[in-house]
Amino acid sequence: MDDFLLLAFAAGVGVTIIAGPLGCFMVWRRMSYFGATLSHSALLGVALGLILDLNPLLGVIAICVAISTALYAMEGDQRFASDTILGILAHGMLALGLVVVAFLDNVRIDLMGYLFGDILSVSPFDLIWVYGGAVVCLILLALIWRGLLSMTVHEGLALVDGVPLGRVRLIFMLMIAFVIAVSMKIVGILLIISLLIIPPATARRFSRTPEQMAFYAIILGAISVLGGLAASAYIDTPAGPSIVVVSMLLFFFTAMPGVARRQN
Amino acid sequence: MIEDLDDGALIRATDLTVSRGGKPVVDNISLSVNSGEIVTLVGPNGAGKSTLINALLKLIKCDSGRVERKPGLVIGYVPQQLEIDPTLPLDVRRFLFLGARNSLPNLETTLREVGFSTSLDIPVQGLSGGELRRVLLARALLREPELLVLDEPTAGIDFAGQGELYELIRAIRDRRKCGILLVSHNLHLVMAATDHVICLNNHICCEGKPDTVSRNPAYLEMFGSDTVDSALAFYTHHHDHRHDLAGTPIKETGNQRQEAGNG
Numbered sequence: 001m002d003d004f005l006l007l008a009f010a011a012g013v014g015v016t017i018i019a020g021p022l023g024c025f026m027v028w029r030r031m032s033y034f035g036a037t038l039s040h041s042a043l044l045g046v047a048l049g050l051i052l053d054l055n056p057l058l059g060v061i062a063i064c065v066a067i068s069t070a071l072y073a074m075e076g077d078q079r080f081a082s083d084t085i086l087g088i089l090a091h092g093m094l095a096l097g098l099v100v101v102a103f104l105d106n107v108r109i110d111l112m113g114y115l116f117g118d119i120l121s122v123s124p125f126d127l128i129w130v131y132g133g134a135v136v137c138l139i140l141l142a143l144i145w146r147g148l149l150s151m152t153v154h155e156g157l158a159l160v161d162g163v164p165l166g167r168v169r170l171i172f173m174l175m176i177a178f179v180i181a182v183s184m185k186i187v188g189i190l191l192i193i194s195l196l197i198i199p200p201a202t203a204r205r206f207s208r209t210p211e212q213m214a215f216y217a218i219i220l221g222a223i224s225v226l227g228g229l230a231a232s233a234y235i236d237t238p239a240g241p242s243i244v245v246v247s248m249l250l251f252f253f254t255a256m257p258g259v260a261r262r263q264n
Numbered sequence: 265m266i267e268d269l270d271d272g273a274l275i276r277a278t279d280l281t282v283s284r285g286g287k288p289v290v291d292n293i294s295l296s297v298n299s300g301e302i303v304t305l306v307g308p309n310g311a312g313k314s315t316l317i318n319a320l321l322k323l324i325k326c327d328s329g330r331v332e333r334k335p336g337l338v339i340g341y342v343p344q345q346l347e348i349d350p351t352l353p354l355d356v357r358r359f360l361f362l363g364a365r366n367s368l369p370n371l372e373t374t375l376r377e378v379g380f381s382t383s384l385d386i387p388v389q390g391l392s393g394g395e396l397r398r399v400l401l402a403r404a405l406l407r408e409p410e411l412l413v414l415d416e417p418t419a420g421i422d423f424a425g426q427g428e429l430y431e432l433i434r435a436i437r438d439r440r441k442c443g444i445l446l447v448s449h450n451l452h453l454v455m456a457a458t459d460h461v462i463c464l465n466n467h468i469c470c471e472g473k474p475d476t477v478s479r480n481p482a483y484l485e486m487f488g489s490d491t492v493d494s495a496l497a498f499y500t501h502h503h504d505h506r507h508d509l510a511g512t513p514i515k516e517t518g519n520q521r522q523e524a525g526n527g
Contacts (some may be wrong), residue, residue, distance in 0.1 A: 028352040150362050153348055153388075156323050157403075160341040161363050200351070207353045 004120055009229055011122040014130035015183050016221025018137045021214035022179055023196035028152050032197045037090040038064045039180045039192040043097030046114055050107050057129065057181045064177030117188035117240025130182050137175050144168045149210055187240040198247040202254055220250055272298045274337055274411045274443045275320060280329035282319050289315045291467040297411060297443040302457055304446045307464035308486060313447045314344060317415050337411060340404030344415040346396060350389050356399055357384040363403050370406060378402045393420030397429060412444045430457055
């Protein structure tokens with residue numbers, strides 16, 4: 001295996017380690033459209049990062065936090081369904097990102113790389129970001145796991161049980177922002193959400209507990225990365241989209257009768 | 265927290281107001297619940313019952329007024345509904361343990377107390393309305409609460425089951441001596457057990473002992489005159505609709521959706 005493939009595989013697995021469990025919560029909390037809105041805003045974050053001469057990852061994290069805070073603040077607003085607001089923001093922010101990027105004369109920006117991923121160009125430095133962040137996220141997630149699960153079941157019950165809702169919500173949001181920022185390189189802004197949603201959805205069929213589902217989601221994510229990279233190496237398909245296609249095929253294959261009996 | 269709640273009151277709201285879209289949903293309400301007392305909130309849909317409960321539990325902020333609790337008060341809460349996404353693999357046992365800080369030595373006894381006899385290994389999403397109510401009640405009781413807050417405990421339960429459930433609630437109060445705050449849209453069913461009824465339609469229309477309230481003109485106006493006869497019966501029909509009588513239109517409020525949307 002070539003070095004760049006190894007690096008790509010390592011980065012992909014690093015992302016799935018955290019995308020698996022977080023994606024489970026996004027599925028349980030029905031946040032896939034919310035996640036898509038954040039990830040579509042990421043391009044604007046990249047552009048802002050470049051303008052302000054910061055690491056683009058920080059720009060992405062900042063914009064994700066800003067958007068989710070704004071969405072949270074608008075939650076009580078009854079004039080528009082949250083679905084409508086998400087629809088406006090998801091595409092509006094992507095368009096805004098594309099417009100702002102067009103104004104960046106002095107920097108060359110690999111637009112296709114940001115939109116569809118550029119996993120084969122992962123550098124050892126990127127790996128440090130991915131694994132450093134994944135370890136921090138996993139520790140944080142372990143700390144808030146019970147509270148977050150409790151909130152997912154029922155916020156009122158969680159509050160009465162003494163879960164600090166605001167703090168748990170903030171940590172969860174920051175982790176989503178982080179995972180979006182690092183997955184951008186792997187599958188690209190337009191496909192990030194599939195990395196978060198498909199493996200947990202597939203894992204559901206094999207799982208009897210929330211923890212099992214999170215674990216299987218990591219495994220399935222890693223298999224998708226491996227399959228996608230293999231396809232890219234042997235039949236020369238684009239790597240990022242191939243990962244998503246493999247992930248989707250796994251979902252449909254396990255959905256076929258007789259392949260997996262749905263647990264409880 | 266204010267010290268004057270050593271007088272036996274577990275929780276006390278004073279002049280509580282919560283507004284939605286500039287309109288008070290909970291309008292200047294004061295109430296308190298003491299140990300061993302069952303306080304029932306009745307009122308039509310949109311009367312602000314759930315909003316009041318959420319404000320008391322500090323799930324939502326109130327615009328004015330204050331809520332005081334006995335220091336260290338342990339609350340057991342049974343929400344009106346539980347909508348868990350089917351993608352979350354969660355069996356009943358795990359659900360019960362989510363709320364517990366330690367092991368659950370009283371699990372067996374509590375389940376027997378609430379009459380839950382179904383397997384603990386089935387998914388929470390697969391429980392019937394009645395079973396879910398019992399599991400939620402068990403979860404609340406496992407905390408050994410001093411105050412039990414029940415939001416429409418009969419939601420999704422058939423008629424015979426409702427009476428049974430209220431009997432159970434009364435038995436819990438008698439056995440555990442805890443205070444109980446109950447939300448219902450049906451006064452008649454809870455009459456026998458309730459100590460204090462608060463009739464709510466955003467503001468407090470009237471309050472007092474159940475038999476007094478059921479004869480109060482404000483209550484009759486809200487629920488209709490046909491309740492005069494039926495108030496004395498134990499089982500009567502539902503009142504989740506509104507009667508429009510004597511040319512006095514009863515204000516329609518559209519808050520129920522918002523209230524239910526908190527989960």
